[in-house]
Amino acid sequence: MGKLDGKVALVTGAAIGLGEATARLFAAEGAKVVVSDWDVERGPTVADDISSGGGTATFVKADVSKTEDVRAMVQATVDTYGGLHVLFNNAGIVGDTASTTECTEENWDAVVDINLKGTFLGMKYGIPAMLKSGGGSIINNASTSGLVGFPELPAYSAAKGGIVILTKTAALEFAKQGIRVNVICAGTIMTPMVQQFMDSKEGMQQFLESKVPMGRFGTAEEFAQFALFLASDDSAWCTGAEHIMDGGILSI
Ligand SMILES: NC(=O)c1ccc[n+]([C@@H]2O[C@H](COP(=O)([O-])OP(=O)(O)OC[C@H]3O[C@@H](n4cnc5c(N)ncnc54)[C@H](O)[C@@H]3O)[C@@H](O)[C@H]2O)c1
Secondary structure (H helix, E strand, C coil), X not given: CCCCCCCEEEECCCXXXXXXXXXXHHHHCCCEEEEEECCCXXXXXXXXXXXXXXXXXXXXXXXXXXXXXXXXXXXXXXXXXXXXXXXXXXXXXXXXXXXXXXXXXXXXXXXXXXXXXHHHHHHHHHHHHHHXXXXXXXXEECCHXXXXXXXXXXXXXXXXXXXXXXXXXXHHHHHHHCEEEEEEEECCECCHHHHHHHHCCCCHHHHHHHCCCCCCCECHHHHHHHHXXXXXXXXXXXXXXXXXXXXXXXXX
């Protein structure tokens, strides 16, 4: 028996990285999964691969920063699988590496729109569908950068910090209606996003590795297991909380 048998899960940014790993694990645990992304090359291949492996998944294209896309993404989920029980607001970008004075307004807007507004829109349209489905679990993807400052990533840190407080707000609003809302604050996990960030600055990889007490970055599979805990009834009494997984970084 899977931990998500009978559940419908919607994962944004699921074409690659943490979203892909989580969508695959949710499907392996019995959920019917909507793999959503704005990447129409990789996204459908993830859904097809899950389906050909015996799971249930479909791809829905959406840019999470666009109201109409997010509304349609939630509607497509309900139309395809009959409801919504698990929503993983994962899609995000790091944006440019630049100090607060050097960060351009364009970079600020793009990073905040995708990370923070995208999470807001996911909940704005996802929560009504979840209420009609009898409740559920929302997992938002912030970062340790949303809990402590990260030099030269002002927009990313601000957006992730905003996601933490937005999570708590929504959790309080819907706690009595059977909707749990939690946020994961992960340290560095090697994904295409992180690889690109490492490559943008010489010595960045060694610098970040040296900050991890456990001596290594996390894996996408470890992240997915953490998201599964929050998606499933194993975390039935958890809501409004920031869940840190970082190999010990923030303990220093
Ligand atoms: N990898 C890490 O170390 C780490 C740590 C903490 C938090 N996070 C967060 O986890 C999430 C996923 O990160 P990742 O490392 O897997 O990144 P990634 O770049 O490997 O994957 C991100 C996915 O999101 C999609 N995406 C980006 N903008 C989108 C948009 N506007 N609409 C729809 N899809 C969009 C991309 O196409 C891609 O498939 C992000 O929110 C990131 O901030 C990552």
